[in-house]
Structures are given as C-alpha cells and as structure tokens.
Amino acid sequence: MGTPGTKRGPDADERRKVTTTDILSRKQGEKIVSVTAYDYPTAKLVDSAGIDIILVGDSLGMVVLGYPDTTRVTMDDMVHHTAAVARARPQALVVADLPFLAAGVSVRDTIGHAGRLVREAGAEAVKLEGGVRIREEIRALVDCQIPVMGHVGLTPQSIHAFGGFKIQGKTQEAAEQVLRDAIAVQEGGAFAVVLEGIPSRLGTRITHELDIPTIGIGAGPGCDGQVLVIHDMLHLFLDFTPKFAKLYADVGDMTCAALTSFREEVRDGRFPAEEHCY
Numbered sequence: 001m002g003t004p005g006t007k008r009g010p011d012a013d014e015r016r017k018v019t020t021t022d023i024l025s026r027k028q029g030e031k032i033v034s035v036t037a038y039d040y041p042t043a044k045l046v047d048s049a050g051i052d053i054i055l056v057g058d059s060l061g062m063v064v065l066g067y068p069d070t071t072r073v074t075m076d077d078m079v080h081h082t083a084a085v086a087r088a089r090p091q092a093l094v095v096a097d098l099p100f101l102a103a104g105v106s107v108r109d110t111i112g113h114a115g116r117l118v119r120e121a122g123a124e125a126v127k128l129e130g131g132v133r134i135r136e137e138i139r140a141l142v143d144c145q146i147p148v149m150g151h152v153g154l155t156p157q158s159i160h161a162f163g164g165f166k167i168q169g170k171t172q173e174a175a176e177q178v179l180r181d182a183i184a185v186q187e188g189g190a191f192a193v194v195l196e197g198i199p200s201r202l203g204t205r206i207t208h209e210l211d212i213p214t215i216g217i218g219a220g221p222g223c224d225g226q227v228l229v230i231h232d233m234l235h236l237f238l239d240f241t242p243k244f245a246k247l248y249a250d251v252g253d254m255t256c257a258a259l260t261s262f263r264e265e266v267r268d269g270r271f272p273a274e275e276h277c278y
Helices: 020-025 040-048 075-086 107-119 132-143 156-162 172-188 200-209 251-267
Strands: 032-036 053-056 093-097 125-127 148-153 192-196 214-217 225-228
Touching (some): 040 075, 053 075, 053 225, 107 132, 172 200, 192 200, 200 214
Parallel strands (some): 032 053, 148 192, 192 214
C-alpha cells in the first residue's frame, strides 16, 4: 500500500525490479522510459510513477550544483548522489554516470571508478560518454560484471572539443561517425546506448542498425526509449530549457508562488495559525 495521499503508477505494488536484461529485451518493443534523479525523495517520486530507469546523471553539475557545464563534476559528487538515490531502493534500474576524466584515460582507472559507483554507491550500471575511443574500456567493464550504458552524439563532457552544446551528426560524414560510435558501444558489450542531440533521421537509422536499445534525448521519436532531466520537464532549472525538453508541470512557478504566499503570511501574521501550534 502507498502512503496516504501519494499517487503511484499503475500496478506499482506488482512491479518487479527492472534489470539490464529487461532493458535489452525491450529492443523494438515497449518503449523504455528514463528520468534523472539526484537524491532520495526525487528517486522515490520517479519510481512511484513506474519509470524504467533512474539515471543519476552528471547533469547534476548544472541543475543541482550550479556549474556552467558537466566537466566540473567529480567522482565524489557522483558517489554521493548515486548513494542517495540507491537508498530509495527503487524498482527502476539505477544507472550512474562516470564523470569527466573518470573514463577514457586508462582501462584500469575506468574500472576503479566504475567499481566505486557500484560498490560504494549502489549503482546497478554505469554510463560512459564516447564511442570508438572507449570501446575497450566498455569491454573491460563488462568483463568485470559491471553493466554499461553508452552515450554518443552530443556528449556534454566534450563541449570544449565541440565548441559548445552543438547538434552532432548534421553532415553525412559526421552522421557516419556517430553511427560508428554507436556500433563500437554495442561491440564493447553495452546493454543500451543514449543518443543525444542528433537529427531525428539519424536517431531512427542508428536504432534500426543496432541490436541494443537506443534511448534518445533530442534524437527524435524513432529511438527505443526516451530520457529527460527531471529539472527540465518540471521547470525546476530556471537558467534555460533545452529545445528537446517538454514541460510536463511547471513546478518551478508553483514553488515560487508557494514561497511568496509563505512570505506574505509570515509577515502579516497569518502563519502560524492556531492549527499549526502545540
């Protein structure tokens, strides 16, 4: 039974734990749904809605910690926030990002960093940005029994190399490179791959080419699933809203309105009222 007043997803009590095998089996089947979370209460809410994958993304650097991009997020940041999410004991699969320079430097370091996310923080899989250049690292992690989700296209950790947050794969040559990266992720043994910031036609093409599920974010409707940053879909991040994000509830404005009401009630003496006192 849910807590009184808590809305839960359909058949929430009957849900079983989502695994990487479940996600892999959804290729060209029921669409996969993923949402980010960075703390215990948000993870509880996301899981209550029946979401398949909770991604503890390094996007927390921007939407939670106030950094201008994701490159300043540390391993300690990721361990701290992943552990908070894992303590919610969600039925959703918990996937944690390896932050900037935690992968792509050496196989040994990548294994050590991924191991921290699994052993210390409770992640059930890790996500790595990159394709061809990290194929062997993906393979090494899989050989160590650490499930891997790939991430190609617009990889935010590469924004300095890209010259900013720019759509990838717009030319034929660039599109072929994104496809090669996605294939390399599959060859490394990943169970799924995120496609970010690429033309919709390319997202559909890669989805048809691969045997593993694709999860899109700004990659069109042809992917096997979709992921959004929860702060974008609820307007909790006020600095900007990406084009690919749909606003599902304006929690930001609701929060501002509630805080304004609290301020006014305190100042004019309406709060606390008698029912709020011992």
